[in-house]
Amino acid sequence: xxxxxxxxxxxxxxxxxxxxxxxxxxxxxxxxxxxxxxxxxxxxxxxxxxxxxxxxxxxxxxxxxxxxxxxxxxxxxxxxxxxxxxxxxxxxxxxxxxxxxxxxxxxxxxxxxxxxxxxxxxxxxxxxxxxxxxxxxxxxxxxxxxxxxxxxxxxxxxxxxxxxxxxxxxxxxxxxxxxxxxxxxxxxxxxxxxxxxxxxxxxxxxxxxxxxxxxxxxxxxxxxxxxxxxxxxxxxxxxxxxxxxxxxxxxxxxxxxxxxxxxxxxxxxxxxxxxxxxxxxxxxxxxxxxxxxxxxxxxxxxxxxxxxxxxxxxxxxxxxxxxxxxxxxxxxxxxxxxxxxxxxxxxxxxxxxxxxxxxxxxxxxxxxxxxxxxxxxxxxxxxxxxxxxxxxxxxxxxxxxxxxxxxxxxxxxxxxxxxxxxxxxxxxxxxxxxxx
Numbered sequence: 001x002x003x004x005x006x007x008x009x010x011x012x013x014x015x016x017x018x019x020x021x022x023x024x025x026x027x028x029x030x031x032x033x034x035x036x037x038x039x040x041x042x043x044x045x046x047x048x049x050x051x052x053x054x055x056x057x058x059x060x061x062x063x064x065x066x067x068x069x070x071x072x073x074x075x076x077x078x079x080x081x082x083x084x085x086x087x088x089x090x091x092x093x094x095x096x097x098x099x100x101x102x103x104x105x106x107x108x109x110x111x112x113x114x115x116x117x118x119x120x121x122x123x124x125x126x127x128x129x130x131x132x133x134x135x136x137x138x139x140x141x142x143x144x145x146x147x148x149x150x151x152x153x154x155x156x157x158x159x160x161x162x163x164x165x166x167x168x169x170x171x172x173x174x175x176x177x178x179x180x181x182x183x184x185x186x187x188x189x190x191x192x193x194x195x196x197x198x199x200x201x202x203x204x205x206x207x208x209x210x211x212x213x214x215x216x217x218x219x220x221x222x223x224x225x226x227x228x229x230x231x232x233x234x235x236x237x238x239x240x241x242x243x244x245x246x247x248x249x250x251x252x253x254x255x256x257x258x259x260x261x262x263x264x265x266x267x268x269x270x271x272x273x274x275x276x277x278x279x280x281x282x283x284x285x286x287x288x289x290x291x292x293x294x295x296x297x298x299x300x301x302x303x304x305x306x307x308x309x310x311x312x313x314x315x316x317x318x319x320x321x322x323x324x325x326x327x328x329x330x331x332x333x334x335x336x337x338x339x340x341x342x343x344x345x346x347x348x349x350x351x352x353x354x355x356x357x358x359x360x361x362x363x364x365x366x367x368x369x370x371x372x373x374x375x376x377x378x379x380x381x382x383x384x385x386x387x388x389x390x391x392x393x394x395x396x397x398x399x400x401x402x403x404x405x406x407x408x409x410x411x412x413x414x415x416x417x418x419x420x421x422x423x424x425x426x427x428x429x430x431x432x433x434x435x436x
Contacts, residue, residue: 007128025045042085043088050077057071077091128189129189139402163341164336174209175432176207177205179203183201184372192383193376209354209429210353211343215275240281278339280426281424295429298367303315305352306318318348319348319357330358334403362397362423
C-alpha cells in the first residue's frame with residue numbers, strides 16, 4: 001500500500017529531476033544566449049526559466065501553501081496567455097541572475113510546503129496532484145527549451161550518448177482487433193484534466209504500423225516527388241507547403257550528391273536510415289500517408305494499440321504494462337539527443353507487437369483536440385479547455401525529450417498542424433475490409 005510518505009518521496013524525486021534538467025538546459029549557455037530569442041516561435045530561455053518558477057509559486061507556494069507571494073509584481077510578465085512568444089523579448093524580464101535566484105527562492109518555499117502537506121483531503125493535494133502537475137509543467141517547458149536549443153545557431157552545447165541501434169527492424173503492420181476498450185483514465189492520480197474521464201470506446205478492426213515511419217521510408221517519399229505532387233496533399237496542406245517552401249523535414253540538408261544530413265543541436269550528422277523521421281508537420285505526415293496508400297491513425301486507435309491488452313481485455317498504463325518506464329522500455333528523458341532506431345526497445349512493445357509507441361518521437365494522429373465525454377477543467381481552464389475546438393491536432397506517445405513524469409498511455413499533446421520544431425514523427429494506419 002502506498003503511504004503519504006511514499007508519495008512525498010516520489011514527488012521530491014520528480015521535482016528534483018525537473019529542476020536538474022532546467023539548470024542543465026540554461027547553465028550550458030552564457031547570459032547573452034539566455035536572453036536571445038532564437039526563433040519567433042519560441043521564448044528566450046530566460047523567460048521559460050522564470051515562468052517555471054512563477055507557476056510553482058502560484059500553485060505550490062501561494063495556493064497549496066497559503067504563503068505570502070514571493071514576486072507578485074511579475075505575475076503578468078510570465079502569464080503565457082498575456083504575451084505571445086514573439087513579443088516576450090521586449091518585456092522587462094528578470095535577467096539570468098535574477099531568474100535563477102527567483103526560482104531557487106520559490107523552490108525553497110515549495111519544499112517546506114511539500115513537507116507540511118497531508119497530500120490528501122483537498123482535490124488539489126490528493127496524492128500530491130499539485131506537486132506532480134508542477135513537475136510535469138516544468139518538464140514540458142524543459143522539452144520546449146530543448147526545442148529552442150535545436151533552433152539556436154552556434155556550436156553544440158549539449159551532449160549525450162548516441163541513441164541505440166538495432167539489427168531487429170520491425171517491419172510491416174499489426175492488426176488490432178475491433179471491439180470496445182477503456183480510453184482515458186479516472187484513476188491515475190497524476191493524470192491531467194484532458195486525459196479524464198475514462199470512457200468506453202468501440203472501434204472496428206484496423207491495421208497500424210509496427211513502428212514509426214523511418215528516415216529511409218521518408219526519403220522514398222521525397223524521391224518519388226512527394227513534395228511536388230499536389231494530389232497527395234490536402235488543400236490546406238498544399239497551400240502551406242507552397243507558402244513555407246517545404247521540400248524535406250526541418251533541419252534536413254541535401255549535400256548535392258544524393259545523401260541527406262540532419263542538423264541536430266549544433267552538429268551535422270549523416271541521416272540514419274532506421275531512426276524515426278522527426279520534425280515533420282501534420283500536413284507532411286498526412287501527405288506521406290496518402291502516398292503510402294494509408295492514413296494517420298485516430299487518437300482512439302493509437303490508444304487502443306498502446307494500452308489494450310488482448311489477454312485481460314483491460315487498458316494498461318503503458319504498452320508493456322503498468323510499471324513506470326525504464327531505459328529498457330523507451331527513449332525518454334533526454335538520455336539521448338535523438339530518436340533510437342526502430343526496434344531498439346523490444347521490452348517496450350505492446351502485447352500485439354507494436355513498437356515504440358512511447359518515447360522517441362511524438363506521433364501525429366488524425367484527431368482534432370477535443371474534450372472527452374464528461375470532461376471537467378481542473379484546476380484551471382487555461383491548461384487545455386481553452387484549446388478545445390481550435391486548430392490543433394493531437395499528438396501521442398512522447399519523444400526522446402519528454403520526461404517519464406509527463407508521459408503515459410493516456411497523455412495527450414496537441415499543436416497546430418503546421419508546427420515542425422517539436423520532436424514529432426508519425427506512423428500510418430489503414431482500415432480493414434472486415435473485423436478481424
